[in-house]
Amino acid sequence: MSLLVIGTVAFDEVETPRGKTGRILGGAGTYIGLAASHLTRDIRIVSVVGGDFPATYLDLFDKHQIDTQGIKIIPEGKTFFWAGRYHENMNMRDTLVTELNVLADFDPVVPENSRNAQYLMLGNLTPAIQKKVLNQMHQRPRLICMDTMNFWMDIALDDLLEVITMIDVLTINDEEARQLSGEHSLVKAARKILTMGPRYLIVKKGEHGAMLFYEDKIFYAPAMPLEDVFDPTGAGDTFAGGFMGYIARTGDTSFDNMKRALIYGSAMASFTVEKFGTDRLLEIDDTQIQTRLQQFVDLVAFEI
């Protein structure tokens, strides 16, 4: 079923203890779209890039059967650029450069033929932009998932609080869940956030996995223990893309299926961090995905 993705399509430059990239393809929309493309068809992206964005990158989306009609190209503008450096433990990073460029005036327009999309993934962006996309839909999608971050809690909390009343699934990390709720305990934080709008809350904990909260239920998806993490950039977006890609493929929003979707998201994210940027995400095939899913099964399987 159709999945509409809104998110940045960008240039990244990344330095980690394992090495340094040049200017590479990045952005939340990119990771979400590419991850989802391994699991479902009929994906459309809404984003904005500058005249400097290579046609080869757009071809790459095409090759992954991602509809790029909604990616507006502003010929005289420059593509959003982010550069960052990760610390040895990879859980912390310094932002070195953020050039918003064309993103500064981004006024998203959902193409007419995407306004009936059944599933909607709102990648991390200004809450006001996320809302604009929501308001262009002809009918409410069957499931709306929204990613956000502490930055918007700091500078656009009212907008954020409004948009989360309009969605189904919120994805944030553990510190953000604490900030948004004012509660240290994640169980209490989740309970509070679930009264603020979303029916589902996904708390991302990086190398410590992710948790899904729904009513009084909790599901815990581990992260795959990896020998080497090359580059954590895009892991959270890949996770969201895998999650929504699996939901869109199955058209099933039951709690049991959401649990599976969380595992799919975790599996996809475990690939992304194995190489720089989107490299790993671009090369994996279905057999590798199935093998990785089985590793997740084995990782937590026990019988009492």
Place this chain on the structure above:
Amino acid sequence: MSLLVIGTVAFDEVETPRGKTGRILGGAGTYIGLAASHLTRDIRIVSVVGGDFPATYLDLFDKHQIDTQGIKIIPEGKTFFWAGRYHENMNMRDTLVTELNVLADFDPVVPENSRNAQYLMLGNLTPAIQKKVLNQMHQRPRLICMDTMNFWMDIALDDLLEVITMIDVLTINDEEARQLSGEHSLVKAARKILTMGPRYLIVKKGEHGAMLFYEDKIFYAPAMPLEDVFDPTGAGDTFAGGFMGYIARTGDTSFDNMKRALIYGSAMASFTVEKFGTDRLLEIDDTQIQTRLQQFVDLVAFEI
């Protein structure tokens, strides 16, 4: 089957964001023994206390059918005392007082009738003391588990490296695994540590669960997400006690049973942190344990 525990029996004084205790019963041996006593019989403790140690505490061990013959009482000495204060996030604590007292000259003597114990849990102590206990055994126990900490890696590394060649299961936390191996990746760290002696490595990650490494296999046991953590003191020792208590009860050291044992350990630890000191551990019953185990099953259950 018989389980011999060596570990401190102590007084603790704990301050957490939830409150402050007076001088209460603590110590690694205490938590290990009490946790194991919920799962198996025939538990013996080797430790040392001073003349100030209340008979009521010894009665408490008796009530839990823990043999205290091996707890040496030094009438003119004072019991080991530790005081600490936890930070808001409960993952960090400051040690306020450490009075070794009778522990300073602790020369462990395993009672004759405990030298054939089938299972041995070496609680966190000077590696030299752990070795002394090992050397008093008439025959090698079927499984020897050893807990240790960064402090001994700093000041008694050679001793530590020797003792870990004599054991089967090593339990340390994630930072300690990194320190001992010099590897940041836990997968690489585990692989290295498994060449240093132990056949099994358990990496404790506090609120993020625990991981069991064996050959090229990895099992991940989550921690139970709790509404409130009152006092993390003793959680790691309780975990070890639950782990070895279950192994001793079943007499089964297969990898599949070790996985179960990890879940039992995690379940027991999830109780300990719900109240101060040993309070919760002393009040739980088998029904509560079974309910908690089922919560662990539900927490990670999914089907691909």
